[in-house]
Structure formats: structure tokens, C-alpha cells
Amino acid sequence: MKKNEITILGAGLIGSLMAIYLKRQGLEVSVYDKRPDPRKSPYSEAGRSINMALSDRGWRSLEQVGLKEKVLPLAIPMYGRRIHDEHGNTTLIPYGKENQAIYSISRGKFNQLLVEEGERLGAKVHFEHKCLDVDFTNNEVTFETPEGEKQFNPNVIIGADGAYSALRMSMQKQVRVNYKQEFIPHGYKELTIPATSDGEFAMDPNALHIWPRGKFMLIALPNPDKSFTCTLFLPFAGTKVCFEKILDEKDLETVFRSYFDDAYKLMPDLKTEFFKNPTAALINIECYPWVQGNSLLLGDAAHAMVPFYGQGMNCGFEDCYILNGLIEKLGTNAWDLVFEKYQKKRKPDTDAIYQLAMENFKEMRDSVGDPKFILRKKIEAKLHALYPNEWIPLYTMVTFSEMKYAEAYAQGKLQEAVMDRVMADPLITENWDKLDYEDIITQLETSKAV
Amino acid sequence: MKKNEITILGAGLIGSLMAIYLKRQGLEVSVYDKRPDPRKSPYSEAGRSINMALSDRGWRSLEQVGLKEKVLPLAIPMYGRRIHDEHGNTTLIPYGKENQAIYSISRGKFNQLLVEEGERLGAKVHFEHKCLDVDFTNNEVTFETPEGEKQFNPNVIIGADGAYSALRMSMQKQVRVNYKQEFIPHGYKELTIPATSDGEFAMDPNALHIWPRGKFMLIALPNPDKSFTCTLFLPFAGTKVCFEKILDEKDLETVFRSYFDDAYKLMPDLKTEFFKNPTAALINIECYPWVQGNSLLLGDAAHAMVPFYGQGMNCGFEDCYILNGLIEKLGTNAWDLVFEKYQKKRKPDTDAIYQLAMENFKEMRDSVGDPKFILRKKIEAKLHALYPNEWIPLYTMVTFSEMKYAEAYAQGKLQEAVMDRVMADPLITENWDKLDYEDIITQLETSKAV
Known part of the structure; x- marks a missing residue:
């Protein structure tokens, strides 16, 4: 067991960026992900929150590892919220000053870019390694792989393995971890507004479109292929308009023509997509501590939040940025102390953004109108x-x-x-x-x- | 799959009482517990919260199934809190009016009595059946047993399997369950004040003894064998007096002679017990919903609370009482509706007692002095x-x-x-x-x- 052999669980956005940071510090890094390598067998992302809004905290974290220029071509600036009323009239509410924007970016290519940058710097990335258990007494990680179970004994384990983190679950079984998971009454479904027949954006591409309808809403973010990824947020059940009550194409049409008529006209595949794509849940996760010895939870694994402030990824990137700063400052001789310091410093901030994300949902679906x-x-x-x-x-x-x-x-x-x-x-x-x-x-x- | 074949997970106090209630309604009941049958291979209870305080809600629930008279001989009335100061002076604070008492009772014999009453009424109780998973789509329960894995398809599943409930964990994987677990900074350790050499109680047997010391405390409850079961509540770490700082017999003696001198003199086995018995954690669990289809969480599985109001068991018994009343009233044709009604009715009350249990800790360790x-x-x-x-x-x-x-x-x-x-x-x-x-x-x- 080498002193600074670091295992990262999760080759998603946060795990990959953390691998880049650590490689740049000259450390040995292996990344494990349960999914297959998307470059070899591209898995479908359809219907699963593929669009995100990159903002200043995210950009700063990318800039520090020299990636800003590489990422920019994947991103489309959105200068404000464009509000659609029931009659199709729109109003732009700027996000900030004239030149300030958040950037719509799709998960797929962005993630691949980060994985490849990590590999280029020497990180070893292993796909199809599903973490089954972490034994903190022996610092042993067990993976399920196509070749059977494997065990490793890294010196340091970073869990960037998302809201359903395997590292966190192992912690919960072995350590006194406070933990809270809370589902909101709303679910979401991804839909598409494709490019027009002449290959153009069907709406203003430089805005985040919102159809606020009180208890529910539709939003749309632009993609480089000139389509928009739309997300419909509805209560699962119990209200006049909810997923439970949209049982067939007629119900669907009634809801869309009543509330989102201008969008409806731009969605030729609505009926197919709606009944094919999953209805996903929205979860808040709080837990503490994030540290057990030389193991640390990062990003959604430590603090999954609802998407309504567009900060989930940005906050996770900032996690990497701050942790990297502490490692630079304190060195790599005592990871447990670095991790301890990190969690103390970081927890009040993730608590705050978690709260803001919840509060912003009401603003988006209701007040903005x-x-x-x-x-x-x-x-x-x-x-x-x-x-x-x-x-x-x-x-x-x-x-x-x-x-x-x-x-x-x-x-x-x-x-x-x-x-x-x-x-x-x-x-x-x-x-x-x-x-x-x-x-x-x-x-x-x-x-x-x- | 018969219509009213009910599986209860957990043959503890709550699961066993629920089995009695259901048998009395003429239903088919099987109870499964992961532990071995205590009558065949008695497992040691030492060091694991064996004493409880039975009060009116508990008695009412037992009375309804004709068990009050059978349980009384196992119980010792405690009419008040007897407060011990640092000098060994004591004051009695009555719990209520002159004849009002809570009753100290040990888990072992009481549990056995309830299991046997259930069996007498026709419940089938299976030990060494550890629930691995509940599949709600097929209503299938998988157990690990000495004879290998077994699957059953009961019509109704009641999870009375405690704070680390297997039913709840299965729900959490398959359903949108809000869940919170919170450890308090204190742990506990069980100790003993044995009967005196002439076979008598070493202190007033008809009181719950408390040594309140601000941030920590010792308590003692009487047993029918004239011993007292003591529980020491200390922070795990970070304070002047905490478990982390009691490393050897000398540390232990210093703490006990400084803070609990009168008790210390009555504890000949303190040093052996302290280092042999585990230091256990104290957890609060809140979750909701408690119901998935025909499955329901009951007792600690739904709402584990810290022990400071002495209501955990009483509240669990009252769960059984209320559920039984609803089954009597609404019948057994639609378990999901009965369970739905039960959880709506019961949740505000378990929230309240959960809160009171937390608040009472400060009162016990601090204010009572x-x-x-x-x-x-x-x-x-x-x-x-x-x-x-x-x-x-x-x-x-x-x-x-x-x-x-x-x-x-x-x-x-x-x-x-x-x-x-x-x-x-x-x-x-x-x-x-x-x-x-x-x-x-x-x-x-x-x-x-x-």
C-alpha cells in the first residue's frame, strides 16, 4: 500500500475533475466507475438530466486546471430567464449585468473531456467497477467487475459517486453518520424541442426558458445542436396537474395545450418522449461527517441538492477546488487532517446552497411570472x-x-x-x-x- | 398467496404484541426474527439496554389482550426520580400523584412472555430468519436461514424489526421515502449495582435513580433480582468527561469517585463491566411514508427515538393498539387503506414524542439537579x-x-x-x-x- 495511492469512486464530472487536480499535484490516482466506458459502448442519456448550467464557480475550477478554453465550445451562454406566459408572450429577466451569463452544457461530451484530460495526465480510469463495500478497518474496497470481485487497498478513498454513493452507504453501516434524505413532491421528465426544419434554434438560444405555472413548470436549455432540452417538473400526485393524472396522449395534450401551448407547437416528439422517458425523482441529501479516516465524500455523495439554483455541479467543482487548495497548503502526509479541515470549512456553505436550491424552486415555478x-x-x-x-x-x-x-x-x-x-x-x-x-x-x- | 397471511418481521416486544393482536382477530400470522430462539440458545443481553419503563400507554395495550396480570410480576413500580448529588444526598421528585408509577421491566423475560403468548394463540414464530430483501412488486420476502435462502410471498408485511429495519431499507431502495437518522453526541454503557451481600436492594427500589451532572449522567433502574441496571450516558468525545478519555481503570476510578461516589461504592464489578461492555450509540430515526402497498413499518422501524422519556416501547405498543383498532373498524379487505389511515393518524404523535424524548435528555442530565x-x-x-x-x-x-x-x-x-x-x-x-x-x-x- 503506497502512501499516496488515491482511489476515486465515480468517473462523473466531480470525480474526473478531482482526478485532474490530484494528478497535477503529482499523485497516483485510480478512478473507478460502475458504468461501462461511454466511449466504447455509448449508453443512452435520454431522459436523465443531461443539461446543466455552468457558472462562475465552475469556470474558476476549470480555469485553474487550464480547461476553460476546451470547455467553452461545448457551452451556450444564457443571459437571463425568458418567461413564457400562457399566451406565448415572453419577457426576459436578466441574470445579472449585460455580459453576465450562465452556460448551458450537456453532460455527455463534457464528462468525456474531463475523463480524457485525467487519463492524459496519467490517471487510471476503470469502468464497469461497481463498488460493493468499503471496509474502513482495513481500508479495503471491493468491486464487482465483469471478471468477478476484486479488492484493493488504497491509501486514500474519495467518494464522488453521486447521490446514491456506495462510499456513503459503507460509512453509514460502520460509523455514526447523521444522514437525511428528502424527496420533494415533484418529479421531472426530460423532453425535447428539436431544431427547426431549416436547422435553427426554435427559440431564443441565449436564455433559460421558463413556463412558470404556480405548482409546476416547464424549462428549456439550449444545446449546441440547436435543439433544446426541456424538463417538465410536476407533482407526482395529488394536484390537478400531476404525473399520476397524465395517463394517455389525450391527457398529455390537454395539459400541454392548456399550459404550454407555445412550447407544445415546437415539440413534435412529445407524445413518444413523454411515455418513453422515465419520471425521475428529486432528492435532497444531507449527511455529516463526510470523513472516515482517509476516506472523504465529495459532491452529490456528500450533499445532493435539487437542481433549482443550477449549482449542483458548480458546488461539486468548488468542492474539488477547495480540497485541492487545502492539499496544496497542508501537504499529503496526513490525509485525515486535511479531510477534517475540508469538511469543517465546507459544510456551512453546502448547507446554505442546499437551502437556496430548495427556496429557488418556488421562485422559478411561481414568482417569476x-x-x-x-x-x-x-x-x-x-x-x-x-x-x-x-x-x-x-x-x-x-x-x-x-x-x-x-x-x-x-x-x-x-x-x-x-x-x-x-x-x-x-x-x-x-x-x-x-x-x-x-x-x-x-x-x-x-x-x-x- | 392467501388473502390475510401476515408476515411480521421482528419477534421483539412490538412484533410479538402485534402478532398477539392479529391472532386475536383470527388472522394467520408468521413472525420472523434474525436472532436465535432465546429459549434454546440464550444470547447474552449484557450491556444492551435491557431495562425499560412501562407506563400507562404500555399497560393499556397489554390489558386489551389480557396480559396485564401476567406482566405485573416482572415489573417494579418507580414512583419518582431519586436525584443523587455529588455528596450522595438524595431527593425524590415524584412522577405524578401518590399512586402513580412507571414500572421497571427487563427485556428478556418480558419478550419471552409475549412470544409465548403469540405462539399459544397460534402465531408461527421462526427464529434465525434474517430478512435480506423485500420486493414490493412481487410482495416477496427473502430470508437468510441456516438452511439457506428462503422466499415467501405473504399478503401483508409488518416491519417491527427495529431501528435498523430491513423492511425500511428495502423501502428506501425502491420507493421515495424521506428518511433522517441522527446520532446524538452521547453514547451509553450498561453497568450493574448488584444486590447487597444479604440479598437486598442496595438503594431505594421504588425509584428511578439519577445522578445528573450537566453534560452527562448516570441512571439506575431496579430489577426483580434486587440488582439495579445502571446506564452511564457520556459524550463520546470532546468534553472533559467523555468515553474517549476513559482509557484505563485509573481514569475510570477518577470519574466515578469525582462524580458518582455513592454509586461507585455499590459497584464492585465496575472496572470489569466498563471495559467489557460495549459503548453503544443513540440514534433518532424519522421516516415517512411508513407504508408501501401492503407493507407497514411499526415501532422503532418507523420512529426510533432516544430513550430519555421512557416512551420508546410504550409508543410502539400504542402503535399496535391503534393499528389494531383500525383493523377492527375497517376490516381486512384493503390493508393498504388501513395502513394509509394508520400512518396519517399516527405520524403527528410519533413526531411529538420524538421531540419530547430529545428535550427530556437535557432535563434529566441537567435541570433535575x-x-x-x-x-x-x-x-x-x-x-x-x-x-x-x-x-x-x-x-x-x-x-x-x-x-x-x-x-x-x-x-x-x-x-x-x-x-x-x-x-x-x-x-x-x-x-x-x-x-x-x-x-x-x-x-x-x-x-x-x-
């Missing part, structure tokens, strides 16, 4: 333009900065209270441009001082 | 004596009544607020007997009306 909400965003944008350091909208702190999530959360709550008072003015719609903006900043400063 | 706390109990007892229906102390509602736990909890919070105001009087120690008791009741009634 409200004129008062749009006005609120305008006032905040103006505050930010006038006082760029004193007032930073929450979305900007989370998405376009590297401020700690926990700080963004706390600051966001103070700003929310001030804005609630501002918006309580019954004449706000008429008077918003003439507000005493300096006084608003003073209110915020006062609330911080309390 | 405070003269103000004792005074508070006295005032509440007087209020209860003067206004028996208007003011019922929380402990009485939980322990000596069958009021729904959730109601007791809500009522308790209102009373707590009123008592906080009463106790805020700086002269309360002098004046408590001359309080305007009627006014206190008026305050409570007013707070209820809000």
Missing part, C-alpha cells in the same frame, strides 16, 4: 448599478461571484428583509424609479450592524 | 391537585394518560410559557405557596384561546 417579482429584480439591479459593492443581488452572489455560499445566504436574507419593506409600498409600481436608493442602502447597512 | 426545577414541579403538582382537569403536568399527560402525544406536546408548550412567567418572580422560592393559583389557570386558558 409575477410583475412585482420582475419589478423587484429591476430595483435590485439598479441598486447594484448604483452601489456595486454595497448591494449585490443574491443571484449574483451565488452565480457570478466566488463569495462563500453561507455569506451569500446571510447577506441575501438581510437584503430580502429590506426589499420586502420597499415592495410593501402600494405605489411602488409607479414610483420605483424615484425611490431614495441611498436610504435603502442605509437600511441595509443598519440591519447588518444589528 | 436544580432546586428551581424541583420547585417548579411542586407548583405544577399543586396546580394539578387544585385544578385536575385544567392543569395536567406534561409528564403526566405523556406517561399517565392516553392523550395523543401531539396534544400533550402542544398543551405542554403553553403550560411551559405560563410557568416561565411564574418562575421569573425573584421571590418565588419564598412565595410559591401563596401564589394566586386561580390566576395561573386563567393565564393558561387565555393562552389557549389565542
Whole structure:
């Protein structure tokens, strides 16, 4: 057992990026994934959350390992949310300043790029290795492979193996781990708006499209092949519009023509896709500690969150960035201490983004359709333009900065209270441009001082 | 597959009582337990939470199946908490009125009595059957037995298989189950105060003894053989007195002589027991739903709680009582509907007792040593004596009544607020007997009306 032989479970986005970081530090890295090598036998991704939104934290983590330029061609900038009402009218709500965007990116090619970069740097990546158990007493990992069971004794184990992490399950059996899993009442289903017959995007490609309908919503993100990947979020059951009540093509058509008519016209394969694609669940996972000796949980394995702030991947990449920084600083002689430090430092931030992700669901499916909400965003944008350091909208702190999530959360709550008072003015719609903006900043400063 | 063939997982206290209830309804019941039959190869219970406190909810559940008289000889009434200070002085704080007691009972014989009563009524009890998996699609249960794996297809499955329930784990893999497990920082270790050399109890047998020491405590419950089972609750680590810091006999002696000197003198086997018995963890488990089709979680499998209100077993027995009532009322034609109704009805109450159990830990290890706390109990007892229906102390509602736990909890919070105001009087120690008791009741009634 060599001192710095590191095993990473999971060759997904987070595991692959962590392998790149560790190889760049000159360490020995083996990555194991239960899936087959997608380059050899491409598995279908259809219907399984293939689109993500890359934002500043993600870019920073990629930039540090020199990958920004390679990733950019895979990504499409989205400068705002484009809100579709029932009549097909749309409104753009910018995400930040004029040049600020989040980037739509599909999992498949991006993941492959990261795996290949890791291999290029010398990481050994093994597919079809399903982790069955980790024995912490002997630091032994057991895999199921096409050639039968195999055991390894790495010095360090990093579990980047997702929401249903095998490393975490082994921890839960052997260690006092606090653990919480919570499903939200909504599920999701992926659908497609293909490119038009003349090979163009069927809608504005530089926005994240939202059809907010109160208790449910449809969203769409652009792909480089000029299609959009749509995700329909509905309650599983118990409401007027829910998955349980869409039993046949007629039900489906009724729902889409009533609520998403403009999208419906762009979805020729809706009926096939809807009944073929799985209805997937949305889970929140919190657990702590993340560390057992020389083993550590990273990314979704430690903190799976609902997708509504578009931060799951970005947060996982930031996990790698921060862990890498600590390894650089503290060295590789005492992994348990590095891991201990990492989890203490990181937990408050993942708690905060986890909370924000839950809160943002209501905003996306409900508030964004409200004129008062749009006005609120305008006032905040103006505050930010006038006082760029004193007032930073929450979305900007989370998405376009590297401020700690926990700080963004706390600051966001103070700003929310001030804005609630501002918006309580019954004449706000008429008077918003003439507000005493300096006084608003003073209110915020006062609330911080309390 | 017969219509009403019921499988119960777990031949512990809850599973066995449920089997008795169901047999009395004339149903076919098989009980499976992973442990060997204790009558054939008695396994050691030493060091594993063998003492419990049976109170009114438990007695009611036993009475309904005619078992009260059979159980009474195994139980020792405890009329109050006997508090031991550092100098060995003791104070009795009554649990309720003069004749109200909770009953110390050991798991072993009690469990055997319930198993045998079930068998007498025709339940088939199978030991050494470890449930490996429940497949809800085919209602198939797989067991590991000394004769190899076996599969059964019962119509109904009740998981009374404890905090680490196999039924629950199968649910978690196949269904959207919300789940939370939380360990508290404290562990526990069982110790013994044996009978004296002349065969008598070494302390007052009719009390639950507590040595409250702020962050930690020792407790002792009487046994029919005139010994006491003691439980030491300490943080695992991180405090001045914790399990991690008791490494040898010297450390142990220092802790016991400093904090539990009077008990220490009664514990000749302390040093052997302490280092031989395991240090066990304390877990809280919440999950929901409890039902998947015709399968239901019962007792600790659904809601394991810390032991500090002495309600774990009583609550599990009440689960059986309530479920039995619903089966009587609704019949056995639609188990899924009965189970659905049961969980909706029962969940708010198990949430409440779960919460109370956590809150009571602080009271036991800390507040009970405070003269103000004792005074508070006295005032509440007087209020209860003067206004028996208007003011019922929380402990009485939980322990000596069958009021729904959730109601007791809500009522308790209102009373707590009123008592906080009463106790805020700086002269309360002098004046408590001359309080305007009627006014206190008026305050409570007013707070209820809000």
C-alpha cells in the first residue's frame, strides 16, 4: 500500500475533475466507475438530466486546471430567464449585468473531456467497477467487475459517486453518520424541442426558458445542436396537474395545450418522449461527517441538492477546488487532517446552497411570472448599478461571484428583509424609479450592524 | 398467496404484541426474527439496554389482550426520580400523584412472555430468519436461514424489526421515502449495582435513580433480582468527561469517585463491566411514508427515538393498539387503506414524542439537579391537585394518560410559557405557596384561546 495511492469512486464530472487536480499535484490516482466506458459502448442519456448550467464557480475550477478554453465550445451562454406566459408572450429577466451569463452544457461530451484530460495526465480510469463495500478497518474496497470481485487497498478513498454513493452507504453501516434524505413532491421528465426544419434554434438560444405555472413548470436549455432540452417538473400526485393524472396522449395534450401551448407547437416528439422517458425523482441529501479516516465524500455523495439554483455541479467543482487548495497548503502526509479541515470549512456553505436550491424552486415555478417579482429584480439591479459593492443581488452572489455560499445566504436574507419593506409600498409600481436608493442602502447597512 | 397471511418481521416486544393482536382477530400470522430462539440458545443481553419503563400507554395495550396480570410480576413500580448529588444526598421528585408509577421491566423475560403468548394463540414464530430483501412488486420476502435462502410471498408485511429495519431499507431502495437518522453526541454503557451481600436492594427500589451532572449522567433502574441496571450516558468525545478519555481503570476510578461516589461504592464489578461492555450509540430515526402497498413499518422501524422519556416501547405498543383498532373498524379487505389511515393518524404523535424524548435528555442530565426545577414541579403538582382537569403536568399527560402525544406536546408548550412567567418572580422560592393559583389557570386558558 503506497502512501499516496488515491482511489476515486465515480468517473462523473466531480470525480474526473478531482482526478485532474490530484494528478497535477503529482499523485497516483485510480478512478473507478460502475458504468461501462461511454466511449466504447455509448449508453443512452435520454431522459436523465443531461443539461446543466455552468457558472462562475465552475469556470474558476476549470480555469485553474487550464480547461476553460476546451470547455467553452461545448457551452451556450444564457443571459437571463425568458418567461413564457400562457399566451406565448415572453419577457426576459436578466441574470445579472449585460455580459453576465450562465452556460448551458450537456453532460455527455463534457464528462468525456474531463475523463480524457485525467487519463492524459496519467490517471487510471476503470469502468464497469461497481463498488460493493468499503471496509474502513482495513481500508479495503471491493468491486464487482465483469471478471468477478476484486479488492484493493488504497491509501486514500474519495467518494464522488453521486447521490446514491456506495462510499456513503459503507460509512453509514460502520460509523455514526447523521444522514437525511428528502424527496420533494415533484418529479421531472426530460423532453425535447428539436431544431427547426431549416436547422435553427426554435427559440431564443441565449436564455433559460421558463413556463412558470404556480405548482409546476416547464424549462428549456439550449444545446449546441440547436435543439433544446426541456424538463417538465410536476407533482407526482395529488394536484390537478400531476404525473399520476397524465395517463394517455389525450391527457398529455390537454395539459400541454392548456399550459404550454407555445412550447407544445415546437415539440413534435412529445407524445413518444413523454411515455418513453422515465419520471425521475428529486432528492435532497444531507449527511455529516463526510470523513472516515482517509476516506472523504465529495459532491452529490456528500450533499445532493435539487437542481433549482443550477449549482449542483458548480458546488461539486468548488468542492474539488477547495480540497485541492487545502492539499496544496497542508501537504499529503496526513490525509485525515486535511479531510477534517475540508469538511469543517465546507459544510456551512453546502448547507446554505442546499437551502437556496430548495427556496429557488418556488421562485422559478411561481414568482417569476409575477410583475412585482420582475419589478423587484429591476430595483435590485439598479441598486447594484448604483452601489456595486454595497448591494449585490443574491443571484449574483451565488452565480457570478466566488463569495462563500453561507455569506451569500446571510447577506441575501438581510437584503430580502429590506426589499420586502420597499415592495410593501402600494405605489411602488409607479414610483420605483424615484425611490431614495441611498436610504435603502442605509437600511441595509443598519440591519447588518444589528 | 392467501388473502390475510401476515408476515411480521421482528419477534421483539412490538412484533410479538402485534402478532398477539392479529391472532386475536383470527388472522394467520408468521413472525420472523434474525436472532436465535432465546429459549434454546440464550444470547447474552449484557450491556444492551435491557431495562425499560412501562407506563400507562404500555399497560393499556397489554390489558386489551389480557396480559396485564401476567406482566405485573416482572415489573417494579418507580414512583419518582431519586436525584443523587455529588455528596450522595438524595431527593425524590415524584412522577405524578401518590399512586402513580412507571414500572421497571427487563427485556428478556418480558419478550419471552409475549412470544409465548403469540405462539399459544397460534402465531408461527421462526427464529434465525434474517430478512435480506423485500420486493414490493412481487410482495416477496427473502430470508437468510441456516438452511439457506428462503422466499415467501405473504399478503401483508409488518416491519417491527427495529431501528435498523430491513423492511425500511428495502423501502428506501425502491420507493421515495424521506428518511433522517441522527446520532446524538452521547453514547451509553450498561453497568450493574448488584444486590447487597444479604440479598437486598442496595438503594431505594421504588425509584428511578439519577445522578445528573450537566453534560452527562448516570441512571439506575431496579430489577426483580434486587440488582439495579445502571446506564452511564457520556459524550463520546470532546468534553472533559467523555468515553474517549476513559482509557484505563485509573481514569475510570477518577470519574466515578469525582462524580458518582455513592454509586461507585455499590459497584464492585465496575472496572470489569466498563471495559467489557460495549459503548453503544443513540440514534433518532424519522421516516415517512411508513407504508408501501401492503407493507407497514411499526415501532422503532418507523420512529426510533432516544430513550430519555421512557416512551420508546410504550409508543410502539400504542402503535399496535391503534393499528389494531383500525383493523377492527375497517376490516381486512384493503390493508393498504388501513395502513394509509394508520400512518396519517399516527405520524403527528410519533413526531411529538420524538421531540419530547430529545428535550427530556437535557432535563434529566441537567435541570433535575436544580432546586428551581424541583420547585417548579411542586407548583405544577399543586396546580394539578387544585385544578385536575385544567392543569395536567406534561409528564403526566405523556406517561399517565392516553392523550395523543401531539396534544400533550402542544398543551405542554403553553403550560411551559405560563410557568416561565411564574418562575421569573425573584421571590418565588419564598412565595410559591401563596401564589394566586386561580390566576395561573386563567393565564393558561387565555393562552389557549389565542
